[in-house]
Each structure stands twice: as C-alpha cells, then as structure tokens.
Amino acid sequence: MWLKTLMKFNLADNFSLKNTLECGQCFRWNEDSDGSFCGVVGKKYARLTQCGKELFVEEFGGRSSACFWQKYLALDEDYRIIESKLMKIPILKAAYEFSPGIRILRQDVWETLISFIISQNNNIKRIKGIINRLSKLAGTEICDGVYAFPKPDQLVKFDIEDLRSVGSGFRARYISSAARLVAEGVVDLPGIGLMSDEAARCVLTKISGVGPKVSACVLLYGLGRKAWAPVDVWMKRGLLKYLPDGWPAEVKGVEGVAQQYLYNYLRVGGDGS
DNA sequence: CGCCAGGTATGAT
DNA sequence: ATCATACATGGC
Numbered sequence: 283m284w285l286k287t288l289m290k291f292n293l294a295d296n297f298s299l300k301n302t303l304e305c306g307q308c309f310r311w312n313e314d315s316d317g318s319f320c321g322v323v324g325k326k327y328a329r330l331t332q333c334g335k336e337l338f339v340e341e342f343g344g345r346s347s348a349c350f351w352q353k354y355l356a357l358d359e360d361y362r363i364i365e366s367k368l369m370k371i372p373i374l375k376a377a378y379e380f381s382p383g384i385r386i387l388r389q390d391v392w393e394t395l396i397s398f399i400i401s402q403n404n405n406i407k408r409i410k411g412i413i414n415r416l417s418k419l420a421g422t423e424i425c426d427g428v429y430a431f432p433k434p435d436q437l438v439k440f441d442i443e444d445l446r447s448v449g450s451g452f453r454a455r456y457i458s459s460a461a462r463l464v465a466e467g468v469v470d471l472p473g474i475g476l477m478s479d480e481a482a483r484c485v486l487t488k489i490s491g492v493g494p495k496v497s498a499c500v501l502l503y504g505l506g507r508k509a510w511a512p513v514d515v516w517m518k519r520g521l522l523k524y525l526p527d528g529w530p531a532e533v534k535g536v537e538g539v540a541q542q543y544l545y546n547y548l549r550v551g552g553d554g555s
Numbered sequence: 556c557g558c559c560a561g562g563t564a565t566g567a568t
Numbered sequence: 569a570t571c572a573t574a575c576a577t578g579g580c
Contacts, residue, residue: 306561398561405560408578451576456563493563514561545561559580568571 287346291337291357296365298383299332302355305384305546307503309397309410310431322417323354324390327428343424356385356506364508364539370532373524374540377547384542391504392464392471393431398499398512399456399491408449415448416457434471437461456491463489474500479507502538509534511541520548 303311303319311321311330318331329340339351352358368374400416401409413431420432420440437445438461446454463469469489474482479501486497498512511529513521521528524544533540547553 399563401560402562403560403575404562404577405579408560411578446576449577452574453576491563495562499561512561515559516561549561557580560578563575565573566571567573568569 287341289339289341289346289348289351291339291348291351293332293335293337293357294361295335296361296383297332297337297357297385298381299330299337299355301381301383301546302385302387303330305381305542306406306549307387307542308389309406309413322424322428322430324350325422325424325430326350327424343428353388356388359385361385361539364536367532367536368540368543371525371530371540374533374543377543377552380547380552381543381550384539384546386506386508386539386542387503388506389503390431391474391500392434394500394504395471395486395489395492395496396431396437396457396460398496398503399460400450400453401499402453402491402496404453412449416445416450419444419448434461434465438465453491456489460489460491475505479510482507498538502541508536508538511537513541514545516548517541517545520544 299319300313300317303321304313310323311319313319314329318329320327320329325343327342331338365378368378397409397413400412417429417431420436421429422436424430437457442454442458445457450457460469464471469485474485477485482501482505483497486492486500495512495514498510501507501510502512511517529537529540548555
C-alpha cells in the first residue's frame with residue numbers, strides 16, 4: 283500500500299486551481315469527474331481539490347511537504363499588483379475575466395525543457411500523451427501505473443528509436459541530444475537558476491531543438507522569470523490582432539503572466555474566434 | 556482526406 | 569539578415 287498524506291491550504295480569493303492547471307503551462311494534470319485534479323509533480327502523485335478558499339492536497343507515494351506545494355503553485359506570491367496591471371489593458375482585462383486566478387507554476391526546469399521541446403509544432407492533447415508514454419518508458423514508478431518524469435540519466439539509456447516509439451516523431455533526436463548534454467554536464471541546467479536571463483537563455487539555446495519559444499518557456503515556467511512571454515502560433519495571431527504595437531508599458535516585467543491569460547483566452551476561443 | 560498543432564534547423568536568396 | 573520549407577504524428 284502506498285503512503286498517503288493529506289494537507290490543507292488557505293488560498294487567496296483570486297486563486298483558481300482549474301484555470302492554473304488548464305491554461306496550457308503544464309501537461310501532467312487531469313481533471314477528475316468530481317472536479318479535482320490528479321497529476322504528477324516530481325516524485326509525487328497527487329490529487330488537488332479546491333473548495334472556495336481552501337485547497338486540499340492528497341499525496342501518494344511521495345513525502346509530505348507543505349512548502350513544496352506552496353512553491354509549486356506559487357501560493358506564497360501575491361498576484362494582486364500584477365492583476366491590477368493587467369486590468370488596465372482592455373484585451374487583458376477580457377482575458378482575465380474569461381479565466382481568472384491563473385498562477386505561473388514553478389515547474390522543474392528539466393521537465394519544462396523537455397516538455398516544451400516536445401510541444402513544438404504539436405498540440406496539447408498529443409503533447410500530454412507523449413509525455414505520459416515517455417514517463418512510462420523511462421521514468422520511475424511512483425504508484426500503480428503512475429510514473430515520474432524521467433531524469434536525464436534515465437533518458438540517456440534509450441536510443442533515438444526508443445524515444446521515437448512514444449510518438450515524439452522528429453523531436454526524438456532533440457530529446458536524446460538534450461538528455462546527453464545535461465547528463466554529461468556540458469549544459470549546466472541546474473546552474474541556470476543563478477544566471478541572468480540572457481545568460482540562461484544563451485545556455486538553453488545551445489541545445490538543438492531549443493529556440494526563442496522553448497527557452498522563453500523554461501525561463502517563465504521553470505525559473506519564474508515573469509518578463510518572458512513565449513510566443514507560439516496562437517500568440518502570434520493574438521498579438522497581431524490585439525496588441526500590434528507589442529506589450530503595453532503597463533505590463534512591463536510581467537509580460538509572461540499577461541501572455542498566459544491571453545494565450546488561454548485565444549486558444550480556448552474566449553474571444554469568439 | 557487535408558489541415559493544424561505552445562517551433563526549430565537548415566538551406567536558399 | 570531574412571525567408572521558405574521539412575519535419576512525425578494524430579486529433580479534428
């Protein structure tokens with residue numbers, strides 16, 4: 283029987299678990315029939331349930347640590363000032379009101395890197411499937427049939443054909459190469475957290491398959507650098523349509539958060555498109 | 556069936 | 569420097 287622990291957190295009134303987990307920044311959470319979310323983070327398999335201003339965390343397999351979830355979910359950050367900035371721009375206000383309460387998760391840098399390498403020229407449904415199959419292929423089992431995202435040293439044991447077998451297509455060689463570079467220390471991935479934005483981005487883009495978009499994702503979702511706003515095909519269209527002159531000065535420093543609201547709004551079709 | 560998806564590497568101008 | 573194209577795969 284797997285160890286199970288239960289925790290409770292008090293939430294700010296502007297936090298939405300659903301919108302945070304479904305806005306496209308993460309790929310390993312799934313909504314249950316009762317509205318809770320089950321997913322894998324690090325070595326933990328968990329079930330999260332929001333009831334108004336309370337969040338319940340049931341954790342399986344891992345060790346209990348309130349700190350871990352506060353950091354992952356950014357519960358320790360105050361988003362009120364950020365939100366007041368977004369609300370000054372009509373299109374961002376609309377996006378916020380469409381799906382309020384989004385937090386930028388603090389995700390593992392390595393998992394973020396590989397996940398968004400997989401994301402290129404791909405769709406979210408497929409990305410989630412590929413990540414699940416990759417975890418099953420190479421990751422450590424946490425609970426029955428649930429696997430952690432594989433570490434670099436676990437991935438290097440598989441050749442490109444193995445990595446392709448999970449449906450990763452032409453991205454298999456990127457995954458393989460990135461795993462090797464990080465496992466061998468040629469790319470100092472753990473070290474980028476201490477680097478400037480520019481230095482970190484420089485390190486990341488040395489990896490084949492990592493360009494402006496994927497590196498921005500790692501900076502934003504992995505390192506919490508909120509000024510970085512990944513631009514994908516949805517954002518390209520949306521910026522052209524709604525913000526042709528670029529990000530307004532009002533959102534300077536939090537463009538990544540603005541991007542998250544706008545991306546979700548556009549992708550889910552909140553603007554009627 | 557054809558088009559598209561959280562892009563990037565590559566080669567041609 | 570900028571631009572077009574290929575790339576694997578499956579959801580729709």
